[in-house]
Amino acid sequence: MPEPLYDVTVAEIGGQRALIVQPSIPDGASDALKNGLAIRRAANVTGHCPGCGARVQMPNRQQRRAAARTGKIIHLAMEHEHGCGALLDGDEAA
Ligand SMILES: [Zn+2]
Numbered sequence: 213m214p215e216p217l218y219d220v221t222v223a224e225i226g227g228q229r230a231l232i233v234q235p236s237i238p239d240g241a242s243d244a245l246k247n248g249l250a251i252r253r254a255a256n257v258t259g260h261c262p263g264c265g266a267r268v269q270m271p272n273r274q275q276r277r278a279a280a281r282t283g284k285i286i287h288l289a290m291e292h293e294h295g296c297g298a299l300l301d302g303d304e305a306a
Pocket of ligand 1: 255261262263264265266292293296297298
């Protein structure tokens with residue numbers, strides 16, 4: 213059976229409950245890929261990147277209320293600093 217590509221984590225970010233779909237860390241991955249995915253996973257569940265200090269950009273109250281009213285999912289973004297290990301450029305698989 214192939215390894216799962218993603219898993220789901222429930223966390224609290226900025227006082228809001230969040231459902232996070234994250235890439236799994238493959239057993240056979242390179243150390244660089246494992247490290248990058250580990251940094252990214254930690255950032256995703258805490259809202260704070262341990263690699264570069266970036267913080268997730270939370271929606272404001274109006275956006276959160278609108279999403280709750282309409283049942284829409286809010287997508288959060290985190291902009292990592294250049295050189296952060298969480299930024300995977302595809303060369304890590306080797
Ligand atoms: Zn980062």
